[in-house]
Amino acid sequence: MTEPLAPQYNPSAIESALYAWWEERGLFSPDATAPSPDRPRPYVIMMPPPNVTAALHMGHGLNNTVQDVLVRFERMRGREALWLPGTDHAGIATQNVVERILAAEGHTRFDLGREAFVDRVWSYVHATGAAILTQLRAIGCSADWTRTYFTLDEGLSGAVREAFVRLYDEGLVYRGHYIINWCPRCLTALSNEEAEKEEVEGHIWHLRYPLADGGGHVTVATTRPETMLGDTAVAVHPDDERYRALVGRRLRLPVVDRLIPVVADDAVDPAFGSGAVKVTPAHDPADFEIGRRHDLPSIDVMTPDARISLTAPDRFQGLDRFDARKAVVSEFEAAGLLDKVEAHRHAVGHCYRCHTVVEPRLSDQWFVRMAPLARPALEAYRDGTLTFIPERRGEDYATWLEGIRDWCISRQLWWGHRIPVWYCQTERCGVTSVSRHDLSACPACGGEVRQDEDVLDTWFSSWLVPFSSLGWPERTKDLARFYPGHTLVSAPEIIFFWVSRMIMSGLHFMGEVPYTHIYLHGTVRDTQHRKMSKSLGNGIDPLEVVERYGADALRYSLVAGMAVGTDVILDPRDLEASFAPGRNFANKLWNAGRFILSNLDGPVRPLAGRHRDVVRREELSLADRWIIARCDAAVREATEAYQRFRLNEAAAAVYRFIWSDLADWYIEQIKPRLYGDVPGGDVARAVAVQTFDVALRLLHPVMPFVTEALWRRFPGRADEASVSVSPWPRPDARAADTDALRDFGLVQELVGAVRGIRAEYAIQPGHTVRAVVGAGTSSASLRLEEATVARLAKLSALEFGAATEGVGGHAVLSDGTPVFVPLGNAIDVGRECARLGAELGRLDRLVDSQEKKLSNGQFTSRAPADVVEREREKLSSWGEQRSVLARKRETLGCR
């Protein structure tokens, strides 16, 4: 700790060592903080488990930085803090990755067979070694890695089975024959949420179906003509006069040459299109319902990979659905049965993993009955148990729950939790058994059983994570201690996949919501507001940023660029613009710390407490009192902002305090005292060290590395001490010194006024000038910091009370104190007149509007008294400044 610090902060030299040290010391464990006496509940955040094979991208960076800031803040506030990490087996996504690798080798999963394929996925998963967790360490995430789970672990797999079996026993899991969303590329069913609706420019074809007995036709409209191969009826509205006579008659389905009835059904909207709808029960959910009501046959005309099946005429068999579409349309056209084609914009579902157009398909799947689970979840929102940040996201949640549909949970994949259902193969028994344990024989007849081939939706394991990761269904200590958690940090698009489902499962299985605060941050976008993505090539690699600018810079930029509920915009073409501010800030802090450290000479006197050597109030200079008050204000602002999830404001408050107050003013102010030219070095050191210490702590949640590196170097730190578990600074009523804030503010004004005059007249930096401060209310305060003003404004002398008229630069402080910098013929009187004139004009306008406001009886009588009083004070201050300036102009001889 004694080696001299480099003048430039080099994050890559210290970050990994610091991180390793934190981790070794167990600082990320909830046991790292001694529980406070009032024993608040532990603070728990469940990390959204990244895909086990994922590489860290900016979305992860943002999401995990937010969580880390929150958990570090709460840890320092003395709560037992647990940030529980894990990885997700991510069924489809991971299976797809491995299938692509196989394809490159010229194989499919079917060549390998199920068992070998799953082994292959496991070895892939082991080989990638959840690299993303290492990457999360690189950005400083303080998760408790000793508790890391994987959704396909034995424990979590047990929880999945337990949940499935319980829900089945309660009648909430059932097997059904319905239209589901099918991905013809992934060859699996998808939930409604996994089929992403996207607006596309399509067409709507109007097709004529002739009446079987001749005498005209009915025109139907469709966006998917190929499905007509499976039509088994045409439906019209029962009250539709146009078609009343046709109901019950038969149509000859063109191309296929099948007779189909015209049926009447309320679901048909007579106002849309021709008012007649082709009915394809096997390929459309609405048609499926119509088919049920009218007992229509379902003809599935497609294979799993969306080619036309053997149920269609020979010439279509094997055609891809989109080729079949063209073929069908051209046959209609050739037969003169194509009425018209219109452009049509409509929403089409796409697979959320491979983006293939989803095909509605009739099949047997397992479902979760959602309405009974949604009811309490909705209630928890309505009764205020749940808090959404930003608030409006709560309405998205509620709207989704109100319209919730049953959840299709079976997937025709090989990678995932096998559905715990066994079918008896004995013909006369045929019992279906749902079991927590693998079955080798039918419990009913002892005959052979076959396990359901399908696996469960990935989200069926993740929705249990808030308790399954703590050992449920076992009653573990962790479960008792850490459930329910507190905050869930996620992106809005995950609300329906994960957030709401966790709330439902938490209420159902644990009787309590899994967390009470749901913080939904924005999306990371480029400057064209496009989402960062691999395919667009507009991504920024967080690890590259860490390498070039440091993890703290990355985190600072993400946090500072994000107000509640807004997106984070970063420029992939200009990393410098996005990340240099954070790097610069870290460097600024580093150098401030370096300066303070290099000026220590022995023990630092405490600012408070019973210590014999405590700094007494009367020993503090105005500047000391001011920085202590500013520090206290920063504590209040930052603490409140962190608590309200306004991380950008917390960062800004600390930034301002460190850069604008501590570095720009206080450190400059104390230099003479430190160098021994002026007495009081010990007090200055004490104040500097202790306010800097507060600054480090306030900043630590956002910039953990540089703050820790500096904090540990200060004298009196035990070898094992870490800022990450040091107590959060408390506001101190005695520190809030409004007099000091006002008086030092005048010192800053005076320095600024002289600097402005010097710059205006290009006074050489090495050249000192004289300044005169006229009689005014602030003279006494300014005298206290006379030396500071003289040094910072480069004055040869600062005089009080002498005449402030003459040839030179002029200014007035906000309390009306006149300032004069005699410059003789160094200035151009005309220029000074113009300068003062502009300032006078500004004050004129302020005074005028203020007078108008105050002479308005409506205002003085209706506005609150304190507001009126403040406005009066403003007027008198501006009026005073104006008259001082006006006098100065007169004596300068301005026109």
Added chain:
RNA sequence: GGGCGAAUAGCUCAGCUGGUUCAGAGCGCCUGCCUUACACGCAGGAUGUCGGGGGUUCGAAUCCCUCUUCGCCCACCA
């Protein structure tokens, strides 16, 4: 089709409960400085119809209405 959000300096954005943070920050730009913590720095400076229009109010960047332009979410009008 329904719902939501955004529009403020050249760029990215703060501005919360209407009234000194009221017109701000960072970046960029201009001028001068290698002043014994920091040139990733210091000092000074320029730049705005607060998207348009209307309204409420003593007072509007802030609240309401409307229009325009972007963005997001939801949706079985085939």
